[in-house]
Amino acid sequence: QKEVEQDPGPLSVPEGAIVSLNCTYSNSAFxxxxxxxxxxxxxxxxxxxTYSSGNKEDGRFTAQVDKSSxxxxxxxxxxxxxxxxxxxxxxxxxxTGGGNKLTFGxxxxxxxxx
Amino acid sequence: xxxxxxxxSHSVIEKGQTVTLRCDPISGHDNLYWYRRVxxxxxxxxxxxxxxxxxxxxxxxxxxxxxxxxxxTYSTLKVQPAELxxxxxxxxxxxxxxxxxxTQYFGPGTRLLVL
Numbered sequence: 001q002k003e004v005e006q007d008p009g010p011l012s013v014p015e016g017a018i019v020s021l022n023c024t025y026s027n028s029a030f031x032x033x034x035x036x037x038x039x040x041x042x043x044x045x046x047x048x049x050t051y052s053s054g055n056k057e058d059g060r061f062t063a064q065v066d067k068s069s070x071x072x073x074x075x076x077x078x079x080x081x082x083x084x085x086x087x088x089x090x091x092x093x094x095x096t097g098g099g100n101k102l103t104f105g106x107x108x109x110x111x112x113x114x
Numbered sequence: 115x116x117x118x119x120x121x122x123s124h125s126v127i128e129k130g131q132t133v134t135l136r137c138d139p140i141s142g143h144d145n146l147y148w149y150r151r152v153x154x155x156x157x158x159x160x161x162x163x164x165x166x167x168x169x170x171x172x173x174x175x176x177x178x179x180x181x182x183x184x185x186x187t188y189s190t191l192k193v194q195p196a197e198l199x200x201x202x203x204x205x206x207x208x209x210x211x212x213x214x215x216x217t218q219y220f221g222p223g224t225r226l227l228v229l
Contacts, residue, residue, distance in 0.1 A: 002156070004156070006156075036220075042222055043118070043207075044205070044220045046218070049217070099162060100162070100218075101159040101170060102159060103159070104157040105156060106155065106156045
């Protein structure tokens, strides 16, 4: 079983839609949670960083963490064609020997259509 | 400020050959990470340098992989001899510190194809 599960998609939505992307994880030692965005032929770029259960908002993006359910989400409001990319969840276990190495989900490919 | 750079962007080699990948981190970043994405799989951690020291190499697949970071600046990852299963995208990331919140900045990756 993978430590982090993420639906690979592809997910296609119309412009202006609300997008919900999700990951589940099995290792309760994960404490820091990140969402990366990756455009084609580029490296992952950090979008959101959270470390506690609850919501964190940044512009059109909201990251949600539920540690009791081992479930994290990224919501994109008013989606734009420029949001078309692969979205990767990642997490770290910094307190039980995992250091800051990132454990990734497989990524969800999102396409926002005009 | 320049981001993380990687060279080459692509490499096609035959099984049994040697390939060396290079990563130049963001200036001043002590932490340097190597990751790999094999087709259809998630990005996986390979190893972590703090300056010139290997902090964690638990993700290195086998002894055909050798990573170095001379002088705590750029890093190289050598695969010798390359096997078919080594094909994938190799990413390098760097970050400024380890305490608390740490942002890893990724390079564009090197696409390696072993034939």
